[in-house]
Amino acid sequence: MWTATWKSLWARRTRLLMSTLAVVLGVAFVAGSFIFTDMLKGSFEGIVRGSVADVEVQPRTDVAVTGSDTDDPLISSDMVAKINAVPGVTRAVGVITATGVYAVGSNGKALASFGPPQLGMAWTTLPAYGGQPGIVLRSGHEPRADDQIVVDPTTLEKSGYRLGDQMRVVTPDKGTIRATLVGTATWGTGGTAGASYIFFTPSRAQALLINRTGADRNAWTGVSVQTDPGADRDSVAQAINGFLPSNFKATNGATIADRVSSQINDSLKYVNTFLLIFAGISLVVAAFLILNTFSILIAQRSGELALYRAIGASRKQLRNSVLVEAAVVGLAGSALGVLAGIGVAQLIKTFMTTAGFDLGVTSIRVPPRAVVISVIVGLTVTLTAALLPAQRATRVPPVQAMTGARSEKLQGLGARTALGLTMAGVGVVGILVGLFGHPGHDAVWAGIGMGLVTIGVAIASPMLGRPVIWAVGRGYRAVFGEVGQLAELNAIRQPRRTAATASALMIGLTLVSLMTVFGASARASISEQVHQSLRGDFLIGSQGFKDFPAAVATDAAKLDGVSSVHAMSTAIFQLVGADGRIQEAQGNGQDRQLMFTVGGMKASDLDQMFPQKITSGRMFRSPGEVIVSQDAASYRSLHTGSTFTGYNSDKQKKITFTVVGLFSSGDGLSGAGIWTSQDTFDRVGLGSQDSFVSVDLAPGADREAVRAGLDRATADMPLVSVMDIDEYAAEQMAQVNQILVFIYALLGLSVVIAILGIVNTLGLSIIERTREIGLLRAIALKRRDIRRMITLESVLIALLGAVVGLILGVCFGAVLQRLLVDDGITVLSVPWLQLLIFLVAAAVVGVLAAVWPARRATRVNVLTAIATE
């Protein structure tokens, strides 16, 4: 029996090719997600392993210092010497790490993006934890003089410079400096995970990167300690803690590495889940294809299956034989899929790199987990999809072996339609509950509702699709006459088959048009909000809302034609509990409640940058007073008169805020939910840089001249740009587009699988209709007509999927927009032209999908076709 199964499988290998390919693509996506995540993880872990020493002395993030010192927490060189004297310490060195230090390429562009950090560091030869390599020199030599720097290999590559060249480096406080490139290096053996490194000599790092107002610049942001072999790191750390200043803490490197790793793993889980959602969609579409293929093959083989039944194969044997075929397809597809997954991971990596998230040099490994999960998933999907056809195989009556009659019986659609419509109905209720019932987790209700509607419509589509087929059929008859009618009749001959094929495309197009409508709505909303909310003729901001020197605002104010300049600074705080304890941030979702951003401005700037209207209480006057937006007030249960304490870990300072007023921004942006005076920040050394500046023109000023002046003032800061409101809105919208393109790319695979599905169904149908095609050729049709007939059928299937998908997608897009009204998606925008393009594209897909099946059909030999069977 197995021989027979195997041989029959082998004989139909070409017919199973598309199913296998669908599994390959779906599984490749799953495997690719895991491989990519693993690649990220490897990259991060390499850095963590390479950059953490046996014992690390770092500023505490749970202790507040008092006093008027506005410096960043620093540790003195005396203290480093003291640590060196601790028993068990081999060597301790002061380290410096600063963010916002980036190189400028030979083309004058900043080598910085808004994702991973750009780090400036002091060169050190101290080994990492357990004697592992710390900073690893990749080429050239270490910085030996103060005008020499070493960068990571990716930065060098992107800069367009070579070793020995002079490079400009932007520092957060000391402006732009020039230095000679003398080498490349990375931390440990890992990649860079998108971060960039610039290494200075320790003395240069102290001079450039430490913002110390006092005379003694000989200080560090931390200390790395190498311990003697056999020394207990915890006890060494404890000994060091005995004399450290209270705002620093020595920790076993392993503890730090574990904490960082677990944070990385947590965030990578999100990345993985995000990718896997799209992989799942592809697999669902692939399942449709597999189900269809097996159904068709079983219908075609009913005679053979009846023979098996007649000569004594039990139902179970037949079912198992079909399932074994599915398992072979699933296994082969999964195995190839894992291999293809490596390519997918590379593709995602390339995509991320283009989008600005550079992973650096990272080797690809295939984690065993990826293989196991991918194979299980591939196998499960294939077997599940084949279950129904396998069940159908067992229902072939043995007597059919004798009568030889093909069971091309009419398929009842009543129960199916009822089931589909019921599911869709339940789905609609779910959506309505999510939209209007506000049961909590509205999005989940609506999301499940949309899922049910999609599946319900897919089930009921043999019936629901009829109006579409009817309409397209009318058009076909009118334009193509008899051939058009034949195409339509062929498409409705097996309504389930046609519908299942179209459903695969429908799912893809539902999601694509959903994202399109949502993206258009997001863009329209952003544009509207920006135009409504932002005041000022020019806006100065930086990529990723990063801080830039306050000098920009000062310079801008001096320009001719500028009437006023308004600046906003920001600082992030974590909420301190009533008992005064500082809870450490976890780097996960819980932080949303814990962390809050405070905007700083001059009291006179109220309502100048953003619409801000005091609705109760008054504007802040003295340090520590804040005004809170109504939204933030209700989220954090604040009212006029409440006080709360925030802790800023950069400066290790606690501030107690008193709410003196609430404000409203109408429907517009408020910049931040909580605002305080610039004075409040200045007292603790915060807010020394701006994050946003708006410039008002004097009446009659020369707009272009002012703009040129502003461009000059920001010329040294490549990340900072000057925009008017239209440009600002366009830039914000461009970010939406970037995300949209990424999601389109991820959805693209499911559309590709759906196209394979059309090719497959048509191809198999043509094998089935060989005789009929021969007959048509014999009596009337030219080759061209046959080709046209098949192409039209293919286009009909594609249009059926596209039309239903677009309708669903637009509805779902509207639902999503309604759901997110409170999150700022206030405008519903349906990009009809784009949707029309999708429809046309679907028709083109139909034409392309028909190429191979049509060629096959036109090659049918008239005589043999009629003679067969």
Added chain:
Amino acid sequence: MTAPAARAAGLTKTYGRDDTLVVALDAVDVAFDQGCFTAVMGPSGSGKSTLMHCMAALDRPTSGQAFIGETDVATLSDNGLTELRRDRIGFIFQSFNLVPTLTARENILLPLAIAGRRPDPAWFDSVIDTVGLADRLSHKPSELSGGQQQRVACARALVAQPEIIFADEPTGNLDSTSSAEVLAFLRSCVEQMAQTIVMVSHDPVAASYADRALFLADGRIVDDLSDPTRDHVLDTMARLDQRGPGVSSHPTGRTPLPGPRPATGRPAGDPGQGSGISGVSVLSN
């Protein structure tokens, strides 16, 4: 006298209901003796195929009983029927029904493979010798002639040593030379191996190889000839044809028959149940 290899008691099979009721078998009582080669004759729509389908556990009767040996087919579950077909019945089909992907040897051994049994080498060799296919065993069906394919099918039916073989128009798709080969082979099986064979046929020549010819019309057995000759059969069939309504449809709907055809001259335009039966039986499953 030993018990019959198979028998039917009041076997009735109807299709449809009320207005569209078709009685394919009408309370048929018949016994097929062991070691006997029986030909079931009758025009299309006479119920001969239905009789065989019900006897061979391929289809369930509406009422009455069909026995294979002492087993009442109607009492068996689907699994029981499957095992019955697998272990005790052999089939030969008009359209050979070989699995195109398997070689002749694999096709022959298929029933044993399905049953998970090992072939008895001596028996296998003797079957192969008898059908004369020793040098064709590694060929695929598409590389064999029609007669050779049908001989492979015969070997497949024999190899499991079934109690009874049902052959459905085994010569229907063959030319006269191949037909003669196959029929001679079936005859020799009966004589040398004491195999019980029930064969449905249109062909009076085929019937002449049998020990006994049963004639069906309108779902009833209307005649029963021992040691039929071709002329006997022709006479009987001609008589049946003249009996008039209820029997209908062109007997050559499938393939041209070799040799003399039964006389035609039945009323044309009768309700076409001949081709309908097989169609209906598929739909009803």
